[in-house]
Amino acid sequence: MTGREDLMLGFRLAVGGGRGSIVRLVLSTAGIGLAVAILLLGAAAGTVKENRDQRTFASSVRSEPVPGVAPLDYSATTTDFRGQAISLVHLRPTGPNSPIPPGVDRLPAPGEVFLSPKLAELVASDTSGLLRPRLPGKPAGLIAEETTLNPNDLLAYVGTDAMRDARTVYGFGAEPGYHDLIENGILVLLLLGLFVLLTPVFIFVGTVSRLGGAARDRRLAALRLAGSSLAQLRRITAAESLAGAAAGLVVGTALFLLFRGAAADFQVFRFGVYPDDLTPSWPLVVLIVLAVPALTVATAWASQRHLVVEPLGVVRETAPPKRRLWWRLLPVVLGILLIAPDLGVASELGRWALIGGAALLMVGIPALLPWLLERAVSRIKGGPPSFQLAIRRLQSDSGTPSRVVAGLCVVLAGAIALQSLLAGQAAMEADRQDSTGGRxxxxxxxxxxxxxxxxxxxxxxxxxxxxxxxxxxxxxxxxxxxxxxxxxxxxxxxxxxxxxxxxxxxxxxxxxxxxxxxxxxxxxxxxxxxxxxxxxxxxxxxxxxxxxxxxxxxxxxxxxxxxxxxxxxxxxxxxxxxxxxxxxxxxxxxxxxxxxxxxxxxxxxFNGERASTEAQMFDDARDILLGGALFVLLLAGVSLLVLAQEQVRERRRTLGALSATGVPVRVIVRSLLWQNGIPLLLGIVLATATGIGVAALGKRLFWDGLYVDWPAVALLAAAAVVLVLLVTASTVPSVRSAAKTENLRTE
Known part of the structure; x- marks a missing residue:
């Protein structure tokens, strides 16, 4: 067969190989689709920042005199209405060519106001009549959409003929003269959160691409018997993997576009993005389109590196390699060296040093976990039969479960660190509010x-x-x-x-x-x-x-x-x-x-009903990051489900033999629970230690003491445990089917 025929055969095996092939294709498409949607959101981060910077530049005032331009008297104030901040910009022209702010085609006359779309909706929906007295003028028009910094901004341009302490403005479009420390700090946390959510995605893509490994091995042996060469088998394997990757790219793109269409309705600490902001840069889109299929193919090939496919069967070399510790500690040491110096978050260098250091500490989790799991299970002896079965399985192959759990633990560690930092600030703001006694x-x-x-x-x-x-x-x-x-x-x-x-x-x-x-x-x-x-x-x-x-x-x-x-x-x-x-x-x-x-x-x-702006910012950021962490945990659950189902398929003969020798099915199920739970428990301990360590090193972000958000830690750990329980429970029907003694005759 030619190379093209090999690829076509691989696609046919992936799509038309029977019910099992369809199930595997659907699962891999779902897993890769979720991963691609997250990657596309991450690829749009640069555009979001660029567009926000452009809007900030367009609305910033220029105070340097411009010859021939009549200056504009400008005064900006803020009022709150039921917990929502409203910006009032008072304007008074001094001549016919006074500058006009972005979003309107003329300056409001005295007694007129131009409202942002969201503020106009709020005024129309206010049945109490308490908001209208704070808008000193008659609504004369709307401020154009996508000229306010955020879709939900409440902004009014107010025309007036008398102002006090006004600024003299000669134009709009300048670099802002301030950098808010709180926003810089939260920006660092969100960028770190983005890294935390993106890192496991690559691990999960690799795990999903291993779906159907046992069935694929049997098909390869049959093709080898039919005369296929080893090079042809590699091309067929690549085509099978590419089928799921291509379908996942389509599904992921569709999910991203659905979220993009509703982006204006989402807020992050009262800030938001327009749909056009969520436009991934084309180089990154091309990279994702190329990297996801390449990763799936590379993972499929890597899973066969210890596989010997011959016409009469498949033999896998099972001698596990000895893992070395020294290089696994390098990311942790480098991360501490980057975070330890206090470079400050107001500077670009300080922000990226903090992000890079925290990222390296997160990378240390998937590097250290296989070594820790190998050392832990090698020293465990005794216990009930189900526990011994699980330990023996982990001793023979600890790499596969540790890879999946490592991605999940990166999410846990990052979420714990970020939740602790944000919870500390929210608690500080709450204490400040309580200290006022509701006055x-x-x-x-x-x-x-x-x-x-x-x-x-x-x-x-x-x-x-x-x-x-x-x-x-x-x-x-x-x-x-x-x-x-x-x-x-x-x-x-x-x-x-x-x-x-x-x-x-x-x-x-x-x-x-x-x-x-x-x-x-x-x-x-x-x-x-x-x-x-x-x-x-x-x-x-x-x-x-x-x-x-x-x-x-x-x-x-x-x-x-x-x-x-x-x-x-x-x-x-x-x-x-x-x-x-x-x-x-x-x-x-x-x-x-x-x-x-x-x-x-x-x-x-400041009272219990209306939080301050800063407290609300921290609470909203916590909610967004916690939601993202739980979403990625769901993606991890898909990977664990794939791994558990494949393990059952690969061990059908072994499970049948155990059942034939009198081992109850419940013991086999409990062994799978131990097999999934032991790496997870070890990973939770490592993730908690890493998360608290990052929070301790990064607590100077807002000059506040360390505050560990134990409820969030417990919630995330409990979500991971429940995930393992659900995945194990989902394998019970497969285990019962595999444990039938008939499998000894058919396998």
Whole structure:
């Protein structure tokens, strides 16, 4: 036969070789299809970043003067509505050719607003009427899709004829002038998560490509008897593997396109991607199209390297090679050397060093696990018959199960590390929220302080009201820094501090810091210095937890009468309050009450119902990575199922002999459970140690202490154990069929 005829024969054997061939083709197609879908998502990561960078560039403002261009007054503020952040960009042109932001064809006139599509949907769906007062103008149009950074962004361009503290903008399209540390840190975690999810895929593709090994060996012996050469057998084997790979590429591409079409509905820590962002780069697509079939063929050929195919049968060389340890430790050592130096996550070098080091530690798992499993089972003796059968099987061939379990354990280790890092930050944010006692805090600039205080006091149900005005006093500090100086009435001072018996005119401070009659200077936000003389002997005080004074941390407190000669117009105010009506939208009433002073007021609400933006980011990232880990575990389950079914097929004669000698089927099933469970348990221990190690080395990502997310560890380990139980249970019908004594005659 020619080479072309050999390939065609291989395809016919894969597709038309009977029911067993169809089952094998379907299983291999499903496994490879899932792997290809994940690989295509990973290949689109570069396009996602490039498109996001382009949108960020397009929306960033340029402040350098441009000749002939009338500048645009620009002010960006943020408000929250039921846990969703809304960006309000106030715009005022100074001439007919003032620059126009991306997404609109003209600037909004005073009293007009342009809304992003998602914000327009939110306004239309808001039946409470609480959102509309915060949009100062009449909707005049929509901001074009795919010009906002994320599909779900809530953005409004607001036209105005009066602004305070505005930036002068001469155009749009510039490099952003800041790099958010939290986003950089989460970017590192997501890139590491992407590596964790992609690495096992190649292992699983190789495992799935081994499907049907025993049946393939018998077919090869028959073809050898018919006169085929060894070179022809290799071509036929390659064609059989390529059939499943080609079908898997088609299915994987279809799954990727389905997800791509719905991409805009998915969010990662409130950020998302447009469908066009999920466009894999063509070089990577070509690489996947070539690499997946090549990997399946190479794996099929590698599985035959110890196989001797002759016309009268198949002989497999079973002497296992002795595994060496030194080279298996190299990835672990190199990974620690890359992570140990603190290069920082804000720099490109630091991010890639952390990613590379963690990746090498993950690679150490599939390198070390076969050696550890070989050493562990070689020293085990005794036990019940099912346990002895499993140990003997692992002693004769520990490489195959360790390869499958290694891919699963890479997922476990990466997920444990990432979940621990993210859980630590989420716990820190939750503690910060709990420390506020569910209070709502309003920060207002000096010029509007009195009006803000009056507006907040007038809200129905407002209670536990506390207000402090903030200044700075020139104290006797060795570093020369100014000291925070707060002014509040006696009621607020006694509620927020340990001071008692307060009278208007009192001053509270460390007597060693200030003394009666001392002349000093007080400074407001306008940097204007005013003289102040301490009128009385200061009294010491301490802050009560969860109070507005505790959140500000002033070192000097004074009552209004004590600063009678000081102009407080430039003193910002911090107001704290609670709602007593049980209205879940009380914070929205607070925001609406201060909406007329947008840009000069900030409202912060930390309570059990509404997490802060940072906490929500970490929680969402945890959910996405945990979901991805569970999905890849499902892919691992397909591989384990393939391996278990093939082991039963390969050992039909052996299982029949065991049954004929009186070994119960339940003992054989328990031996398979031990055979799958022992490598998994060893792998879980190794994965947990690796994951905690990566988390310990990477905890400086956000300068927080190590926090091991034991519930996530238990969930992932339990999912892996349940997976093994389900796979073993699925083999029971095959084992019962193989354990029939008739197999001794037919095999």
């Amino acid at each position: 709502i805090t309003v920060y207002a600039d000096g010029p509007v302080a009195d009006r803000v205080i009056a507006a907040v006091r007038a809200i129905p149900g407002a209670a536990d009201f506390q207000a402090l005005r903030s200044l700075f006093v020139d104290g006797k500090r060795q570093d020369g820094a100014l000291v925070l100086f707060a002014v509040a009435d006696c009621a607020t001072i006694e509620v927020t501090t340990t001071a008692t018996g307060c009278h208007d005119g009192d001053v509270f401070a460390d007597p060693a810091f200030l003394h009666r009659g001392q002349s000093t200077k007080v400074t407001g936000n306008d940097k204007r210095e005013q003289p102040w003389t301490v009128p009385v002997t200061p009294r010491p005080f301490g802050m009560k937890p969860s109070s507005v004074a505790d959140s500000l941390g002033p070192q000097v407190l004074a009552t209004p009468a004590a600063v009678a000669g000081v102009d407080l117009a430039a003193a910002s105010v911090t107001v704290s309050l609670r709602g007593t009506t049980g209205n879940p939208d009380f914070v929205e009433l607070v925001r609406n009450s201060v909406a007329p002073y947008s840009g000069q007021v900030t409202v912060a609400a």
